[in-house]
Amino acid sequence: xxxxxxxxxxxxxxxxxxxxxxxxxxxxxxxxxxxxxxxxxxxxxxxxxxxxxxxxxxxxxxxxxxxxxxxxxxxxxxxxxxxxxxxxxxxxxxxxxxxxxxxxxxxxxxxxxxxxxxxxxxxxxxxxxxxxxxxxxxxxxxxxxxxxxxxxxxxxxxxxxxxxxxxxxxxxxxxxxxxxxxxxxxxxxxxxxxxxxxxxxxxxxxxxxxxxxxxxxxxxxxxxxxxxxxxxxxxxxxxxxxxxxxxxxxxxxxxxxxxxxxxxxxxx
Ligand code: LER
Ligand code: MN
Numbered sequence: 001x002x003x004x005x006x007x008x009x010x011x012x013x014x015x016x017x018x019x020x021x022x023x024x025x026x027x028x029x030x031x032x033x034x035x036x037x038x039x040x041x042x043x044x045x046x047x048x049x050x051x052x053x054x055x056x057x058x059x060x061x062x063x064x065x066x067x068x069x070x071x072x073x074x075x076x077x078x079x080x081x082x083x084x085x086x087x088x089x090x091x092x093x094x095x096x097x098x099x100x101x102x103x104x105x106x107x108x109x110x111x112x113x114x115x116x117x118x119x120x121x122x123x124x125x126x127x128x129x130x131x132x133x134x135x136x137x138x139x140x141x142x143x144x145x146x147x148x149x150x151x152x153x154x155x156x157x158x159x160x161x162x163x164x165x166x167x168x169x170x171x172x173x174x175x176x177x178x179x180x181x182x183x184x185x186x187x188x189x190x191x192x193x194x195x196x197x198x199x200x201x202x203x204x205x206x207x208x209x210x211x212x213x214x215x216x217x218x219x220x221x222x223x224x225x226x227x228x229x230x231x232x233x234x235x236x237x238x239x240x241x242x243x244x245x246x247x248x249x250x251x252x253x254x255x256x257x258x259x260x261x262x263x264x265x266x267x268x
Pocket of ligand 1: 112210245
């Protein structure tokens with residue numbers, strides 16, 4: 001498994017250890033000894049992919065996934081908005097993210113950009129918009145060799161797809177093979193009856209893994225049982241990235257350092 005952490009340029013989303021200058025943060029991540037990095041990007045058309053690529057190659061720090069939720073959080077783009085022009089913009093943004101991700105061989109995360117079931121919209125309708133957006137984006141991603149990973153997110157952030165079981169069901173409805181699941185321990189701690197069993201359940205679809213402790217601090221700073229979580233990841237044969245999406249607490253540098261120290265202690 002690969003030690004990883006999310007970095008972003010300036011962003012409102014709280015659970016980011018590093019969110020100031022992308023280039024400085026990437027250098028810090030490499031210096032701390034992470035194997036890989038995840039980039040949270042609002043709009044890939046506003047970043048210079050080539051210079052990021054040169055930097056990560058020079059640092060030998062592969063980019064494994066691209067987070068996309070800022071387009072929802074800061075621009076309100078979503079697959080399930082009542083306004084069809086907003087749904088179309090969200091789909092176009094994910095297509096742009098696919099092109100960006102392809103340059104790095106990275107996966108594209110479908111988290112909050114799926115949106116919420118808005119007042120006055122039937123759940124069935126929101127799910128249909130979601131399935132059809134996922135199909136369109138997955139078909140676009142296929143020739144680029146890019147996989148999309150759909151993330152169950154806890155009920156306080158969205159009312160559309162909170163559990164692993166619901167995510168697998170939606171992916172099955174798309175009949176697309178380049179769609180997988182992103183499992184996040186913070187959300188699973190809220191939504192799943194057993195974190196360990198839900199990892200076993202998601203295993204055939206598991207494409208990416210976010211870690212944060214129960215309080216969304218660095219792993220080891222709350223009450224989740226990470227030794228057992230890693231044992232189950234080994235048991236199911238997961239060999240991908242374990243990516244820290246954490247609050248910058250007690251401060252950004254310490255959160256990233258506490259994470260890598262704990263990952264190393266656990267033998268990751
Ligand atoms: C994104 O990966 C995530 O976990 C969500 O909490 C975003 O709000
Ligand atoms: Mn997450």
